[in-house]
Amino acid sequence: MSITRRTVFLIAAAIFVLAFCPGLSLAEVGVTKDEIKIGGILDQSGPIAFMGKAVSDGSKMYFQYINDKGGVHGRKINYIVEDDGYQPPRAVQAVKKLTSRDQVFCIFSVLGSAQCNAMYPILESQGIPLVLPATQNQDMGVPPRKYLFLGDPTYxxxxxxxxxxxxxxxxxxxxxxxxxxxxxxxxxxxxxxxxxxxxxxxxxxxxxxxxxxxxxxxxxxxxxxxxxxxxxxxxxxxxxxxxxxxxxxxxxxxxxxxxxxxxxxxxxxxxxxxxxxxxxxxxxxxxWSDAARDKTPSLQLVQDCIDKYGWGNYDEPLFLYGFQSAMTLVEGLNRAGKDLTREGLIKAFETFDNYDNGILAPITWGPNKRAGGDSVKxxxxxxxxxxxxxxxxxxxxxxx
CATH class of the missing domain: 3.40.50.2300 (Response regulator)
Structure with a gap:
């Protein structure tokens, strides 16, 4: 089979781009030079909507704070929340929408273990991390699954x-x-x-x-x-x-x-x-910590953000929970570096050794450990x- 002059030219051009223009190399799904798309699935209208809204609001506030500071390695976080009404079938439809239409980088803070288990095969097949599900069920982290990172101490x-x-x-x-x-x-x-x-x-x-x-x-x-x-x-x-x-x-x-x-x-x-x-x-x-009496920099940051943005509820534990979950995700994104990939995020999370965000119990993950919380108060x-x-x-x- 002969090789045309046009084919040779295209191959040479591709080699040149990859060798001398790394900024133009193929990017990870959900990541551009100025944005990271993060998908969330929480009840916003069903029987525990009060929980889902509090958690997602807390995360939104921290992401807003990070974006106002310039984002993560220069990228702003675009947090897209889908409502599943606390129904696993709707959660599956939501994850299909987030991964195919919205093309998010990862799924974050899903409320409910049944929802997580229902969607995990879809995420696993595409190599998409499921980060910090809002649950304390043992089977979220034991036995470990490559793409699922549980932060909470289990029931x-x-x-x-x-x-x-x-x-x-x-x-x-x-x-x-x-x-x-x-x-x-x-x-x-x-x-x-x-x-x-x-x-x-x-x-x-x-x-x-x-x-x-x-x-x-x-x-x-x-x-x-x-x-x-x-x-x-x-x-x-x-x-x-x-x-x-x-x-x-x-x-x-x-x-x-x-x-x-x-x-x-x-x-x-x-x-x-x-x-x-x-x-x-x-x-x-x-x-989590005693928000009324513990004085940590992270808890002070929550109050500072509430004062700055004029909304939020410091006295709602689930709001604090959502805030700290976003902190932990951002820590992983920072550790993954500027050349962000899903595999890079996984490797970054595996470096967490007694990571303490100042609100939740400290987290330790590793290659064979996905249940991060080992303590309570x-x-x-x-x-x-x-x-x-x-x-x-x-x-x-x-x-x-």
Missing amino acids: TLQGKIALEYIVEDKGIKSPKVACIFQDDTPGHDWRNGVRIGARHYGLDVLELPFKRGSVDFGSQMAKCKDEGVTHVLAWALVREPGIMMKEAQRLNYKPTWIWAAPSLSKKVLELAGDALDFNSDIYGTSI MFEVKDGEWHAMQQGWRFTTIKD
Whole structure:
């Protein structure tokens, strides 16, 4: 087959461009000389829209701050948020739109593990990272998947530390423990952590699941009282804790409570009403700092941005959560360097060794580690507010 003069010319021109004009070389999808497209998928209109909007607003504020400073290596961040209504099928449609039509560089801060699992095969097939899903489910990081980076301490870890705290920190060697949990993946992760802790200490656990959306916990509370349970370790969201504590008050039953991270909000305490005074021993496993009392540069930056831009809610933990997630993504983008690629971002994240953004628990990732958070802070309720009980982060000594 003969080679035409035109073909020779085109090959020579291509070699010249690649050798002497690196700035004109092929760029990664979603990356131009002045922009990085980032896709987010969070509930904006469904049952937990209040959570999705708070998280995405926090991220938007930090990206605005970074863009105002000139971006990341001179590139502004274009954050495109899609609404999935907290429905996995809609999340799949959203990721198809973001990757094919919008051609984003990566997917960031998806709310919900079912959504992440549903979309992951699509992302894996295209080599697109799924960064910092807004969930604490164990299977997001264990076993590790190349393109998925979980930052949050898992519910399994939280369940272990909750029981460890009772035995080691409080010195109660033979507590009578009940585990109340929503009968789904996050609830099961918490239950599994409590089981691991109970097995380590040779304790029995009364397991009491409930269905998502439950508003009647009379049977669970009556069972706990009848069995002489001294410590209730519970995974729930925002509405259920107040109902449980009110039911315990009605039964004149006063256990010690330890709640998983999703229940550590002001709204939970407000909904509990006067049951908060009756249930005096209330604790929780927090994945973030005590924003009201910890003084870190990152928390000060949140307040400075709120003052500057005139919007945002410092008192909303999920807003802070979204802000810090964006901080961690930007840290990875900075480490990946000016010649940004998806593989480069993966390698950059794998250098994170106890990375502390000043809000979330420190993150460690590596080639064979994708569950980044290994610690929590224990909180307690004092004077009607959540307070951190320690300055640093609490790790577990219990092996799986």
